[in-house]
Amino acid sequence: MSGPELTPFPCNGCGKCCRVVDRSPETVWLDRGDGTCRNFDEEARSCRIYEKRPLVCRVQDYYVAHLATRIKWDEFVKVNLDICARL
Numbered sequence: 001m002s003g004p005e006l007t008p009f010p011c012n013g014c015g016k017c018c019r020v021v022d023r024s025p026e027t028v029w030l031d032r033g034d035g036t037c038r039n040f041d042e043e044a045r046s047c048r049i050y051e052k053r054p055l056v057c058r059v060q061d062y063y064v065a066h067l068a069t070r071i072k073w074d075e076f077v078k079v080n081l082d083i084c085a086r087l
Helices: 059-067 073-086
Strands: none
Touching (some): 059 073
């Protein structure tokens, strides 16, 4: 997806967001029944379909497609890091 040049999202790969997909209407369809994404590999702490993951899981692409006209990237990153810290 093309769009503005953005600094990379500082994800540390902890998998916390993958374990609470039931908390958002945007991701609830990924719930395997216990709140965890059906594509999350617990042992490896990684996504089994990373290269083909849905748009909602691609932070920068999702931002460009849905939020770039409403919030600046740096503020979006800050909000998401705050949420991440609370998970």
